[in-house]
Amino acid sequence: MPETLTGASALIRALENEKVEVVFGVPGGAILPAYDPILDSTVRHILARHEQGAGHMASGYAHASGKVGVVMATSGPGATNLITPLQDAMMDSIPIVAITGQVPTTSIGYDAFQEAHTWGISMPVTKHNYLVTEVSDIPNAIKEAFHLASTGRPGPVLVDIPKDVLNQTLDWQSPGKIDLPGYRPSIKGHPKQVRSAVDLILESSRPVLYAGGGVLRSNGSESLVRFAELAALPTVTTLMARGAIPDSHPLALGMPGMHGNYTAITAMQKADLLVAVGARFDDRVTGRPDAFAPEAKIIHIDVDPAEIGKVRKADVPIVGDARTIIDQLTEEAELRIEKGAHWMDRESWLETLHNWKRKHPLSYNQDPEGPIQMQYVIEQIHRLTGGEAIVVAGVGQHQMWASQFWGFERPNTWINSGGLGTMGYAVPAAIGAKVAEPDQLVIAIDGDGCFQMTLQELITASIEGIPIKVAVMNNSSLGMVKQWQRLFYDERYSAIDLTSHTPDYVGLAESMGCIGLRAKSPSEVGPTLEKALAVTDRPVVIEFPCDPDAMVFPMVPAGASNDDVIVSAEDLP
Amino acid sequence: MNHVISALVENKPGVLARVSSMFARRGFNIHSLAVGPTVDPNMSLITIVVDGPEMEQIIKQLYKLVNTVKVTELGPEEGVIREIMLVRVNSDPTKRAEMIESASVFSARPVDVGAATITFEISGDPEHLSNFLELMRTYGIIELAQSGRIALPKDRKTKRHTTASTKSARMDPS
Numbered sequence: 001m002p003e004t005l006t007g008a009s010a011l012i013r014a015l016e017n018e019k020v021e022v023v024f025g026v027p028g029g030a031i032l033p034a035y036d037p038i039l040d041s042t043v044r045h046i047l048a049r050h051e052q053g054a055g056h057m058a059s060g061y062a063h064a065s066g067k068v069g070v071v072m073a074t075s076g077p078g079a080t081n082l083i084t085p086l087q088d089a090m091m092d093s094i095p096i097v098a099i100t101g102q103v104p105t106t107s108i109g110y111d112a113f114q115e116a117h118t119w120g121i122s123m124p125v126t127k128h129n130y131l132v133t134e135v136s137d138i139p140n141a142i143k144e145a146f147h148l149a150s151t152g153r154p155g156p157v158l159v160d161i162p163k164d165v166l167n168q169t170l171d172w173q174s175p176g177k178i179d180l181p182g183y184r185p186s187i188k189g190h191p192k193q194v195r196s197a198v199d200l201i202l203e204s205s206r207p208v209l210y211a212g213g214g215v216l217r218s219n220g221s222e223s224l225v226r227f228a229e230l231a232a233l234p235t236v237t238t239l240m241a242r243g244a245i246p247d248s249h250p251l252a253l254g255m256p257g258m259h260g261n262y263t264a265i266t267a268m269q270k271a272d273l274l275v276a277v278g279a280r281f282d283d284r285v286t287g288r289p290d291a292f293a294p295e296a297k298i299i300h301i302d303v304d305p306a307e308i309g310k311v312r313k314a315d316v317p318i319v320g321d322a323r324t325i326i327d328q329l330t331e332e333a334e335l336r337i338e339k340g341a342h343w344m345d346r347e348s349w350l351e352t353l354h355n356w357k358r359k360h361p362l363s364y365n366q367d368p369e370g371p372i373q374m375q376y377v378i379e380q381i382h383r384l385t386g387g388e389a390i391v392v393a394g395v396g397q398h399q400m401w402a403s404q405f406w407g408f409e410r411p412n413t414w415i416n417s418g419g420l421g422t423m424g425y426a427v428p429a430a431i432g433a434k435v436a437e438p439d440q441l442v443i444a445i446d447g448d449g450c451f452q453m454t455l456q457e458l459i460t461a462s463i464e465g466i467p468i469k470v471a472v473m474n475n476s477s478l479g480m481v482k483q484w485q486r487l488f489y490d491e492r493y494s495a496i497d498l499t500s501h502t503p504d505y506v507g508l509a510e511s512m513g514c515i516g517l518r519a520k521s522p523s524e525v526g527p528t529l530e531k532a533l534a535v536t537d538r539p540v541v542i543e544f545p546c547d548p549d550a551m552v553f554p555m556v557p558a559g560a561s562n563d564d565v566i567v568s569a570e571d572l573p
Numbered sequence: 574m575n576h577v578i579s580a581l582v583e584n585k586p587g588v589l590a591r592v593s594s595m596f597a598r599r600g601f602n603i604h605s606l607a608v609g610p611t612v613d614p615n616m617s618l619i620t621i622v623v624d625g626p627e628m629e630q631i632i633k634q635l636y637k638l639v640n641t642v643k644v645t646e647l648g649p650e651e652g653v654i655r656e657i658m659l660v661r662v663n664s665d666p667t668k669r670a671e672m673i674e675s676a677s678v679f680s681a682r683p684v685d686v687g688a689a690t691i692t693f694e695i696s697g698d699p700e701h702l703s704n705f706l707e708l709m710r711t712y713g714i715i716e717l718a719q720s721g722r723i724a725l726p727k728d729r730k731t732k733r734h735t736t737a738s739t740k741s742a743r744m745d746p747s
């Protein structure tokens with residue numbers, strides 16, 4: 001006898017079948033039927049304070065674990081509140097599945113209470129989306145959603161289910177084989193292309209391996225490092241790929257792009273070959289695209305064929321999974337070496353890069369009597385934790401400094417909103433990461449502006465027992481915007497003042513069930529952090545009042561050529 | 574330059590919205606778009622005429638849509654490309670026979686005749702239609718409706734075979 005289930009129970013069963021451990025969400029009218037069977041399920045539900053928070057939690061969870069993050073929300077405002085995290089996950093290729101309630105099928109189109117055209121609104125911000133109108137389609141829709149989210153180029157998928165469909169019954173049947181005739185992502189690279197790529201690499205005397213977030217999405221770090229070593233390829237890691245090669249590795253050049261370091265930026269400018277892996281020639285990396293890496297031939301490896309040739313024509317395009325293709329390249333290169341092939345001499349190139357690194361290191365100055373510099377705080381956290389932590393950032397100056405000054409030694413230890421640049425990402429994403437990796441230390445490095453966008457999720461963290469650390473870098477301003485107004489708008493400051501100590505972050509943290517701490521001067525930074533690190537049973541917020549006038553360098557002004565990088569404040573015209 | 578793209582897509586609710594939303598989002602210009610069934614009831618064929626140099630990106634972005642199964646670009650020589658048009662023109666009863674006669678050269682046929690107008694139906698490739706319009710302009714066009722373009726790739730295995738409508742287009746109507 002087939003088992004008869006409601007659509008809602010089938011939904012929860014389908015989630016269990018996908019081995020979902022946790023759903024982040026906020027209930028409401030249209031999704032109510034699903035919140036009843038979840039009470040009896042092995043799936044843990046974490047009640048967020050805002051659907052945006054729930055969405056970023058799912059993203060942080062996915063980032064840290066490599067699994068699909070799941071978020072659930074009601075119709076109308078619940079669904080519209082998810083748009084930011086969906087687009088965020090779209091831009092950074094993060095696998096999440098969003099499940100939204102919808103008004104009953106009989107009310108769709110009648111401007112019913114809490115009706116929104118979720119399917120239409122979410123179409124451009126998802127990899128794919130569903131409106132399920134037949135209860136018997138629920139198991140298949142969920143199976144397809146997880147498949148689409150996690151394979152090929154990962155991304156967000158939304159499943160919208162009307163309330164009456166959740167209430168109808170079906171005879172449970174395990175979903176059949178996935179039938180998506182238009183969806184067949186390539187995995188292996190074409191062998192001919194792999195051979196051509198190795199030809200180019202052999203001939204190159206100034207190569208750069210340009211690693212993007214796709215390397216991490218494909219679990220390709222180890223393969224990447226092995227290949228970089230084999231082929232003597234100096235390697236840059238984009239904002240999305242920090243940790244793909246250890247920053248301490250002799251071939252690691254660090255981050256390129258708008259706030260990258262001089263060596264990473266200039267290596268790409270002077271290279272005769274870029275081996276781009278899981279990277280998309282984003283404008284924050286290329287600067288003015290027609291002036292980017294003018295002498296370089298391009299090998300472009302990506303699972304998404306549409307990325308290849310989108311910004312820069314590839315001499316050798318290879319479509320497929322990043323790790324698989326790196327391994328193919330390694331195998332092919334080893335074969336060639338066996339047959340007596342030699343790399344072009346890279347000595348002088350590696351030496352040039354080494355000299356640049358020495359001549360133009362990232363630097364800052366912490367006056368012991370002066371205001372706290374964010375870079376100093378970041379280095380102190382690194383020192384006291386031995387770098388053994390997952391770092392989650394907001395968006396702004398603090399994010400750039402965290403990426404620059406935290407030495408990343410392992411993959412998946414850096415979580416940030418790269419493509420969309422979503423302020424408010426840090427706190428909820430850190431919560432999601434901590435749920436995925438409860439044994440790891442998870443530290444959000446957040447700006448005061450960002451913090452004020454989603455700080456209420458600390459209530460979620462306290463109540464659910466998710467002991468994250470949040471370092472609030474309080475420069476009393478929207479620092480990054482202030483920096484642009486200083487550099488490009490004649491210091492005419494407009495709408496950037498957040499006013500020091502408003503709110504009282506320590507009191508605010510305590511009121512949400514967290515420990516609140518504050519370091520008032522550079523000498524208090526270390527001891528305060530030690531106190532914070534000693535707390536393990538609840539979330540901790542540490543406020544660092546920081547220099548409101550500091551600026552992030554190096555900087556390539558928006559739209560400028562990477563040749564015109566401003567290395568430090570002294571280079572300002 | 575106009576390009577004709579033929580996209581075989583799964584016949585699912587909203588698939589047309591996905592295609593047009595993608596074009597809008599990526600800033601690709603659609604000249605015309607027509608959608609209809611195919612021999613396989615699970616598939617629809619969308620024929621899109623686009624301007625612009627970004628053909629490779631357009632085709633890749635179309636492929637990226639989960640419901641897109643196959644995309645073909647048809648150059649002017651590679652496809653049979655057709656539009657249908659209805660044109661209502663002034664028609665003085667004394668000129669009627671002459672008009673129907675010259676329209677027949679284009680394989681255009683009268684589908685509605687009123688006291689002072691005739692409506693012709695014509696199908697063919699875009700050049701054929703525009704030549705016909707030029708002729709009709711001398712009588713005075715009152716109204717006009719035109720479909721989007723539809724296309725099929727030419728069968729390369731059989732002998733090329735030119736239809737009456739394209740042949741007649743080469744005749745100078747004036």
Ligand SMILES: Cc1ncc(C[n+]2csc(CCOP(=O)(O)OP(=O)(O)O)c2C)c(N)n1
Nearest residue numbers: 396397398421423447448449450478479480
């Ligand atoms: C949701 C959102 N709104 C606006 C912006 C534009 N923006 C980018 S950085 C920034 C300032 C961030 O300020 P803060 O969190 O204090 O960080 P800081 O730059 O001072 O380190 C703003 C407003 C954004 N990225 N995201």
